[in-house]
Amino acid sequence: MMHTVIIGVGGVGGFFGGKIAHSGQKVTLVARGKHLEAIQSNGLQVKSIDGDFKVHPYRATQSIDEVEKADLILICTKSWQVTEAATLIKPLLHKDTVVLPLQNGADNAAKVASILPKTQVIGGLCKIYSKIEEPGVISHFGFRPELIFGELDKQITPRIQKVKEVFDKAGFTNTISKDIHVAIWSKFMFIATVSGLGALTRATIGEMYENTYTREMLRQTATEIYRVAIAKNVAVPNTIVEQIMHMISQQPYNATASTQRDIIQGRPSELENFNGFIVTEGKRLGIETPINSFTYSCLQPMEAKARNLSDSK
Structure with missing residues (x-):
């Protein structure tokens, strides 16, 4: 089973990571503070215009040392934290790990690829209105959630199809882009x-x-x-x-x-x-x-x- 790691469990990471975990897949959430404590105690609650759910992920932690090697990493921090996040996740990579930054902004994949092997980075974006309503609770209040992603060289590769399988099983709309840029x-x-x-x-x-x-x-x-x-x-x-x-x-x-x-x-x-x-x-x-x-x-x-x-x- 693919192991997906979510770095940053705000509106974006909480919703998409929550959906992947809710579909029975192996997900580790990397969060901090009262939000993390609430997830560890009570699970992650997602209030959504598409239907509420609650999930207890495979693991929720602040410490990268406690996270197993990842097959797919979604970086869901703010854009100014991308470089720090890319450095943080180095120990989680094996040779086939795929890293997908999902921030708003135009140069996030380039930032990640300047720190990690460029061949392991893909590009992406999401469309959703969501936020942390209170610790442990994500509110999805607008847009039908969609995740768009693709290889930086515009190829349709076997690994991009594997990533799509994770998202398809999670049950949210997702599209492989022919030109992610x-x-x-x-x-x-x-x-x-x-x-x-x-x-x-x-x-x-x-x-x-x-x-x-x-x-x-x-x-x-x-x-x-x-x-x-x-x-x-x-x-x-x-x-x-x-x-x-x-x-x-x-x-x-x-x-x-x-x-x-x-x-x-x-x-x-x-x-x-x-x-x-x-x-x-x-x-x-x-x-x-x-x-x-x-x-x-x-x-x-x-x-x-x-x-x-x-x-x-």
């Missing part, structure tokens, strides 16, 4: 577009789309990201900005992005990996990114303050 950048464009402006305006996705001025800022943000993607030779279609705007229009009116919520609540966020990444790559590639630069510059002082407070705890 395009899929990752498409989601990144959506999430980076709504997150920064949402944090800046304190408005919901519906409110931003409804307002003429902020809707145009959303469009310009996405257009800048598109230009950076093209410069990086990612084969995103030339209709992608319109697709993203349509996707934004279809979101629940009161929806907000997790990064937006983090910034508003004074927590460290993925700002650097979203708008900050586009600003940095834009400068490197000679592409102007005025809206992303404005958004990033306005939010950066709050981000620095949140990180200083977090580091001092």
Whole structure:
């Protein structure tokens, strides 16, 4: 039986890891704090619009030393924690272990592949609105959950089919992408577009789309990201900005992005990996990114303050 290890048991890791464990597969959850204690005592509870369930995984621990070698590792931390997570899991790898980072952002697979053997890393993303409701409890409150993944060289390999078997047995929608880079950048464009402006305006996705001025800022943000993607030779279609705007229009009116919520609540966020990444790559590639630069510059002082407070705890 495949052994799946989940690094980070928040909204994403808790839901998908919980589903895999609930299907009778061998799953180890690596978590910490009161959340871990609750899982160890009472199991992992998932409240879902697709049906609630509770599961006791094979193991839940904070210590990597207690984790057996893994066949599949899902890294479900925040994007700024990816490098640390990749270093942490080195002892869990055997020669055929597959590592799948599932963060929002465009360069997570590259970060993991800079630390672990590139041949063992695949790319992926997920579509879900979920969060930790309280210790030991995951709330899935929006989107039909979907996981999209694929080989970085775009091949359909036997091992990618094995990963699909794990997800199929778990019973959630999953798709092998023919070009995972395009899929990752498409989601990144959506999430980076709504997150920064949402944090800046304190408005919901519906409110931003409804307002003429902020809707145009959303469009310009996405257009800048598109230009950076093209410069990086990612084969995103030339209709992608319109697709993203349509996707934004279809979101629940009161929806907000997790990064937006983090910034508003004074927590460290993925700002650097979203708008900050586009600003940095834009400068490197000679592409102007005025809206992303404005958004990033306005939010950066709050981000620095949140990180200083977090580091001092």
